[in-house]
Amino acid sequence: MSALATISSCATTACAYNDGACKAGAITVGGSEGSASCGTFVTLDVRGGTNSGSAQVGACQRLECAHNTDLMCTAEAITVSADTALCEMYSAR
Numbered sequence: 001m002s003a004l005a006t007i008s009s010c011a012t013t014a015c016a017y018n019d020g021a022c023k024a025g026a027i028t029v030g031g032s033e034g035s036a037s038c039g040t041f042v043t044l045d046v047r048g049g050t051n052s053g054s055a056q057v058g059a060c061q062r063l064e065c066a067h068n069t070d071l072m073c074t075a076e077a078i079t080v081s082a083d084t085a086l087c088e089m090y091s092a093r
């Protein structure tokens with residue numbers, strides 16, 4: 001595996017890391033089987049993160065996803081959506 005998956009868009013605007021786009025350096029995707037979601041999602045009265053470039057998927061706990069190898073995401077990019085920050089690229093094998 002070479003590069004980390006990038007987050008090409010995130011529509012979860014309630015997240016403190018969402019400031020027009022995901023501004024976290026890297027996220028961890030977790031959730032449960034059948035429903036992969038961003039574990040970095042948090043609602044706070046601030047907006048934070050970094051402007052150093054595209055946020056990436058630093059780790060993914062959804063081992064059953066077709067894009068997951070060794071608990072890492074092998075997709076080129078993912079999109080995140082909905083109030084619960086779902087990973088739209090999730091595909092159970």
Ligand code: SF4
Binds near residue numbers: 062067
């Ligand atoms: S596409 Fe699959 S492996 Fe990649 S972050 Fe989403 S759930 Fe994890």
